Structures are given as structure tokens and as C-alpha cells.
Amino acid sequence: MTTLSIQNMSKSFDGELILDDLSIQVGEGEFVSILGPSGSGKSTLFHVIGGLFAPDSGDIKLDGESINGRRGSISYMPQSPSLLPWRTVIENVMLGQELHGKRDKEMAMGMIERAGLKGYEDAYPEDLSGGMKQRVAFIRALVSPQSFLCLDEPFSALDEFTRLDMQRWLLSIWEEDLSSVLFVTHNIDEALFMSDRIIVLSTRPARVQKEFKVPFPRPRDKEILLTEEFLKWKTDIFEELSQYV
Known part of the structure; x- marks a missing residue:
């Protein structure tokens, strides 16, 4: 806490x-x-x-x-999702972890599933709706160290x-x-x-x-x-x- x-x-x-x-x-x-x-x-x-x-x-x-x-x-989330278009959902989610040298793909995948995005982990931002992009951005913030x-x-x-x-x-x-x-x-x-x-x-x-x-x-x-x-x-x-x- x-x-x-x-x-x-x-x-x-x-x-x-x-x-x-x-x-x-x-x-x-x-x-x-x-x-x-x-x-x-x-x-x-x-x-x-x-x-x-x-x-x-x-x-x-x-x-x-x-x-x-x-x-x-x-961990900071701005008004827009600010996803990197060349990275997949799982790669965007793990960005904060990577910047701090701490990768936990199992945790990231678990959060993606909890967000109702299972099956989209290899999709790119252009394939997602506005609400889905927002969830990805939230997950990125939540799984950051x-x-x-x-x-x-x-x-x-x-x-x-x-x-x-x-x-x-x-x-x-x-x-x-x-x-x-x-x-x-x-x-x-x-x-x-x-x-x-x-x-x-x-x-x-x-x-x-x-x-x-x-x-x-x-x-x-x-x-x-x-x-x-x-x-x-x-x-x-x-x-x-x-x-x-």
C-alpha cells in the first residue's frame, strides 16, 4: 500500500x-x-x-x-490512451514494466483477461475500439511497478x-x-x-x-x-x- x-x-x-x-x-x-x-x-x-x-x-x-x-x-495515465501504434496490446501493457527493468508477462496476461480483452493480446491499437484502447492504457498503468x-x-x-x-x-x-x-x-x-x-x-x-x-x-x-x-x-x-x- x-x-x-x-x-x-x-x-x-x-x-x-x-x-x-x-x-x-x-x-x-x-x-x-x-x-x-x-x-x-x-x-x-x-x-x-x-x-x-x-x-x-x-x-x-x-x-x-x-x-x-x-x-x-x-504510475500516470493521461487523458488519451497514448498507445504506441507499432506495439501489440501485450507489448503496450508491458511498456511500464520494461522501462523499470521488471517484466512479468504472466501478470500482464492475467490483467488483459480480467479486462475482457483475452484474444486481443497480439492485436494492434488500430484494431481496437475507443473503450478497448482505454482498457489497455489502464492495464499498463495498473501493472507498472x-x-x-x-x-x-x-x-x-x-x-x-x-x-x-x-x-x-x-x-x-x-x-x-x-x-x-x-x-x-x-x-x-x-x-x-x-x-x-x-x-x-x-x-x-x-x-x-x-x-x-x-x-x-x-x-x-x-x-x-x-x-x-x-x-x-x-x-x-x-x-x-x-x-x-
């Missing part, structure tokens, strides 16, 4: 403050979502956590150890039905393995359906404005989306976000 602690972290680019004194915690096996207005710096936050940029101030710790400016400490996942709007390009199917699939995998996850989304329904906690960021420079602890028990099914309690929580979060639009 892995924990992430961000303490009083700030980041600027070209003299403009993007992230301002952020403090965010993700506990062992916890699924935490980040909501905020467009351009508030959510993707920048992931780039700093991933070590692409060092913070101007503050500290980022993984299991108590500082990872400021250190690449390769987390790093145990902390940063997911940056991974369902944003999918249609509503495929999106819900992918959400349920990811939760089924996560509820078995309980990796620690930090998840960026613009979708309130998605954040409520998937998360243990939701953190709302302000407009740029991004600050933590409010935190919501999601009360719904797990496992969750799509019927929860139609309940009065779900609608009430959605309304409360929408009103909070509306202050920054």
Missing part, C-alpha cells in the same frame, strides 16, 4: 502562480478525486507529482519519502455509456487491488460514483477550497446515480464549483 502527502506546495510558470500552498493527502487504498474549473492547474498538479517539474516550495512525499522533482515514482496511480480525466473522450462501463470496470479492478488513486475529472457524477473523498480546487492560482467525504458504501452500482441522496450531494458540489466559474 502507498500513501501520498502534499504539504504547502506551490508552483509558478513565467512569473504566474499556478498552484498556491496546496496540501492534499491520499491514504492507503484510498480513491481521491480532484474537481475544479478548467485551467485551474489540475494537470499541472499531476506533472509536479510525477516529477516533470519541481515545486517552487513545499514537499511531496510518497510513503514518507520526498519525491520532489523525481520521475518514475508514480509503481503502486500509486494518478489518473488525468481518463474517460473524458468516451461516450456516456462507454464511460459508465469503464467506470464500473475500473472500480471492480480497484476494489480487488485497492491501489491508492488520485483522479482528476470535470464530471461531478463520476467523482461521486468513484471516490472516497472529493477535493474542490479554486480558479488559478489553485487552492484547496473544500473537501467532501463521499458517504456511499462500496461496492457501488449504477442505480446509485438515480437516488435522491446522490442528487443532493451532486447539487452541493455543483454549488461549490459554481463559485469559481
